[in-house]
Amino acid sequence: MSDSAPQTAPQAAANGNRRRQLTLLAGVVAVGVVGYGAWWLAFDSHFVETDDAYVGAETAQVTALSPGPVAKIFVSETQAVKKGDPLVVIDDADARIAVAQAEAALGQAERKVKGYFANDTALGGQFEARQADVTRADAQITAAKADVERARIDFTRRKALVGEGAVSGDELTAAQNRLANAQAALNAAQAARAQALASRDAALGSREANTVLISGASVGENPEVKAARARLDAARLALARTVVRAPTDGVVARKSVQVGQQVAIGAPLMAVVPTHEAYVDANFKEVQLDKVVPGQPVVLTSDLYGGGVKFHGKVKGLAGGTGSAFSLIPAQNASGNWIKVVQRLPVRITLDPADLAKHPLRVGLSMKAKIDVAKQ
Template sequence: MNTPQPADAPTAAAAPRRWPWLLAVALVALGLGLFWWMNRGHTSTDDAYIQANITMIAPRISGTVVRVPVTDNQRVEAGALLFELDPADHEARLRQVSADLAAAEARVQVARAELDMTRTRAPAALAQAAAAVRSARARAEKAAADERRYEALFAKDQIPRQVLEQARSSHLALQAEAEGVQAGLRGAQTLAQQIAAQEAALASAEAAVAQAQAARDQAALQLRYCRVTAPVAGRVTRKNVLPGSQVQMGTPVLALVGDQPWVVANFKETQLEDLRVGQPVEIEVDAYPGRHFSGRVDSLQAGTGSAFSLLPPENASGNFVKVVQRVPVKLVFDPAPDPALHLAPGMSVIPRVDLREQGGARLAEAPP
């Protein structure tokens, strides 16, 4: 009679032990399939960061800080006072140039009055001088005729020499008077040149007024620069100013981070083929786990990240190893996040772009 083989018992006992492994493989395959199913039509990258407009604030004049009403990380509205410089020197300068302007305006009034007076007096003075010339000439001519008549009478011994000498003296006096009046007429005829000179003096005085006005405006502008206000709404960061500090013109002393952040996602160049402008984006911010933000694809940077680095790669010499480049893509929040949320530049995010919407233009073809 045949007896059973002892080796068959271990083989039959090992079969049940394979089920856990098969089950694990099946679960892994199911998970991978589920992951593929949920991520099909999407692309993502973890090389993405929040960006925002950063406005560096620097005084437009040098001076001593007397007041700083803001604190670090405080949110301010556009036009809010950030700090104030000592205005004493600029107030004194404004008073000085205002006095200079008043003096220049007074000189203009004097020059204008003299010009008006000369213009009014010139015709009458010229007519009076011409009439005086005519009168003097007539008297001189009459005296010359009397002299000739007395000479004829003296030649006939009808008058004494004394009368003749008186006639000659009268003729010479009236002739000299006529020449003096003629000189006065020539002086009156120069009134046109005098008016032109006074007009030039008035123009010079008016130019001095304009110069003084510009100096006063500049002084008023310098005084207004003592109050440094926020050009845009945002949060105060990198504040390096205190009351009593000496600040220099053009040297930044604080920064304002804007309230409208966006995301710069550095996608691989192999991921750009299916990206379109306007595609919806789901954004996860590492600082707010479990919270999702909505956005859309906006634009593509005209150059890879390495092309704008401090030391761009030089691939024209030596051995070359091809490396997949990353291209910054701008993603905008839609709708805009609550300004109360602290979405600061540099925060890490993970954007997930829905590639199934293909209605927009390709990033490479997007209008500027």
């Protein structure tokens, strides 16, 4: 039979059936493509997603705030703790001695300042006594001046009568001696007054110097007492810091301290991971980020719990640079053999605390994140 021979009826029917099936298949494919395009435009284009996402947390580093040997450890790795729970106790013998010394120094300072107040009264009395000496010296000078005046008048009168023979030479000499004695007494009184004035000024200076130490403040507010109290507070704080407490709620991790270990101030002891405040850093491609802004809702799933458990969150912000830009050895794109690589930028996502309470996460776990970019 030749190829140009007419088809039989069964062959024609089979060919027609095949054409109808192919047409139907093409129609189904076309409807599927159109449907997918419509669905993508209406829904899927409103989302960007990535599986390059990981759980993170602001891990609290626990360090020693007082030096000394470790006396006790109350926690172990993976143990959950609350803020303020004791973690480690450092031997406090030296700190207790420092507190006792500071307490003694405070007592000495208070007694010293009370002595200043007592001295103020005593120095005030000394000043009044020296002032009385000045007043007494003034009175003595006045009396001595009167004696000198009387002796001068007596001497002048007797000297005038010597020529008439009414007064003997001995009487004149005696009158002259009395004048000289009165003048000497006046000089002595004046010297005594000068000494009394100097003593009064010295007493005044001592009182003023003491007044500077106590003026404007009570015993408790005196600078010397406040400085001693501050040193006592510092010693008590150092004693309190021998008990290292949890800075936040979380789980103990990276514990590196043992009983008996000598630690210095700032030595790392362990870390506390606040799992209740976990977040997700999702690394989206740069071509996905044109519509991503803070506040947009995010739906996440974890490899730990599977796709049946949904976590809800919000975009907190976008990182200031890509991971390669902040790497230890940043890429040098100015080289001659350059190949463009699509970069990824970390997007920080906060999680709903209720979701974390129901399904706790751990730092470093893998996540899948889907952001609704339709909501601006």
